[in-house]
Amino acid sequence: MHTRRNFLKKSALGASALAFGSSFSELLAATVQDGVRGVVPGVLGGLPRRFIFIRKSNGIRPDEVALPSFNSTQARLDKQKEPFEVDLDRHDLPEWLQALAPYKKNLGILQGLSSKMSENGHWSYSSVLGAFKSGRNSLSGIKRATIDFELAKLFPSPFGHVELSLTGNYSSWRTGIVPGYSAPAPHQRNYCYADPMTAYNELFKAVIDPDAVGSGNAMLRFLQNDEAYKSQVLAGYEKQKLSTHIAALEELQARNKKLSRMSGKIENHMPTIDSIHRDGGPNASTPEKQEAMTDILVAALATGLTNVVTYTIDELSTPIKGLPGNETDHISIHEIGHNGGYSGVSADHIREKIRFGHVHQVKTIADKLKAIPEGKGTMFDNTMIMYFPENGEGHHSKGTEAPFIVLGGDNCAVDLLGRYVRLPYHATEGHKTIGNWYTTLLNAHGNPIEHYGDFDLDMSRKRLHQAGAIKQFLG
Structure with a gap:
């Protein structure tokens, strides 16, 4: 695996490696709009902003994100789902998030968002990134372009948007180019690269x-x-x-x-793909697949092929093979969602080990981007990484909570980093939905949309205000 880990060290990492030709510069600046408050879409200080959406299955239970060093008052507020916030530099992270401890000032933990207006249960399909009900993966249910595509419009690139997916049918991996989960427009489904070798061949x-x-x-x-x-x-x-x-x-x-x-610029950041990933990589372990996709993801950003990546790091059908401590097991994520253990290891422990692997990849992405100079800083300075459950707060989620882990660089336009923030609980005064969060992302990066996504029916019945951005995050 060392060949992939070292690919950036072998690349030309100087600022000149990221200086694209005039055609790309014109493309980058092509969406300057009049009357947009805050920032200019396409170019911010001459540099694009980048967004990485990492979707995970099986939910994230809110107590798994709670800080172990809360005092009694904070722990009570968190358990009762009352709003409060604390600075992360004064607290310990949960064990599965410890890898991100060096990034505390760049880390935001957002609790209390709801996603009831999207699909929940086992799968969210396209709906979690579009804040709408879509039915059982129905094309006719795709109501709008998903948030990743809306952000890609603000920061154009040759590919516009790249979608990666590590899924399968419980026993074998999906391979090739397959229907994705993001949506470029109403009633349209994106495509995605389902294995590292296909992504490598097509992107580069x-x-x-x-x-x-x-x-x-x-x-x-x-x-x-x-x-x-x-x-x-x-x-x-x-x-x-x-x-x-x-x-x-x-x-x-x-x-x-x-x-x-x-092609010359692409060559500077070409990843190296191990032979185990040839022909779709049927024998590759899950960690090996994830490491390869991480290298593809970073290279796609470093070359300027895209500024937005959506990565389904797993779903309920993803084969989990080669998990540390359960190397010989073929683990079903669905089974552990129903409290099924493997080789004497409990379901909760396996769920945590899966999250450990995910967070390791998040840190690897941040580390690699931080190693690439850009402007007066690095590529990480201009990047937001969002790790979140595609289906809310549990295996059989209802969407009352959808925790987001956000890692952002020093130029992050959203004022969340360095804090653990719990917002008011679902259907109470001041509650915020994923639609409010996505509106915040768009407003902070140049799209003045009044509200992105559908409204929450419970909030509407109670006549609670729910439109617009989360103003405390707009600074």
Whole structure:
């Protein structure tokens, strides 16, 4: 694994390595708008902002995020879900978050958000990033572009948005290019890279195989096959809603031409993929898959191919293989959600070990970005990493709470870092939803939208105010 861990050390990490040609600079500045308060979309101090959304399955139970060093008053408020906040530098982190202790001033723990307006239960599908009810993975239920795509519009890049996913069917991994969970527009589902080798080949094709850029690559085949399928099984309104994928084929070819002009810059940050990941990597362990995807993710940002990445680090069907302490077990996340243990290790302990692995990857992303100079600082200064449960507060979630772990650089536009913040509980005065959180992200980065996402029905019935950003985070 050392070849991947050292790839950034072998790269040209000087500021010149991130100085793109005029075509990319024009693209970056293409969304300057009049009348937008705060910041200019596309360029902030000449540098883009970056966002990484890391989705996990099986929920995050709020008490798993509570700080072990709370005093009696703080512990009581937290247990009773009353609003309060504390500085992280005065407290210890939960054991599974200890890897982020060196980043305390850049860490925000946000408790009390609800997600009842999205799908909960076992899966959220596209809805958790769009703050809407979508039904059982229904295309017709995709109500709007998800928040990751909205942020990508503010900070354009050749790929616009990259989605990665480590999922499967409990016993084997998904591979290739497959339907994703993010959404570029209503009634449209994004595609995603389901294994490190496919992501490597498609994202860095301009360097790996220049002759293939602009021709019939795997992405073109995926979109063409997807369109052919839809033309056979859909009719009327459904078919009309999805016809825009045809235009995506032409956009993809135009993007690939841009990539060929960026090949020199891409080469500077090419990751190295171990041979175990060839042909989809069926024998790779879960930690090996996660490490490879982390390297892909960092390289995609470092090369400027994208400024927004959404990463489903696991879902209930993800095969968990090679977990430290349970190396010989093939663990079902769904089974541990029903308190099933393995090899004498309890479900709670295994859940924690899975989170340990996730947080290790979060820290690795931050460390790698911090090692890349940018402007007067590093790439990490201009990045927000958000780790959160796709389905709320538990295995069978109701969406009353959706904890967010936020790691942001020194130029973070959201005033949350360095604190543990518990907001008022669901359906009480002052409560905030994921829609309020996403509105905050958009407002802080140049989109003045009044409110992003659907309203909470319980809040509406009680006539509680729920529109807009979380003002305390806007500074």
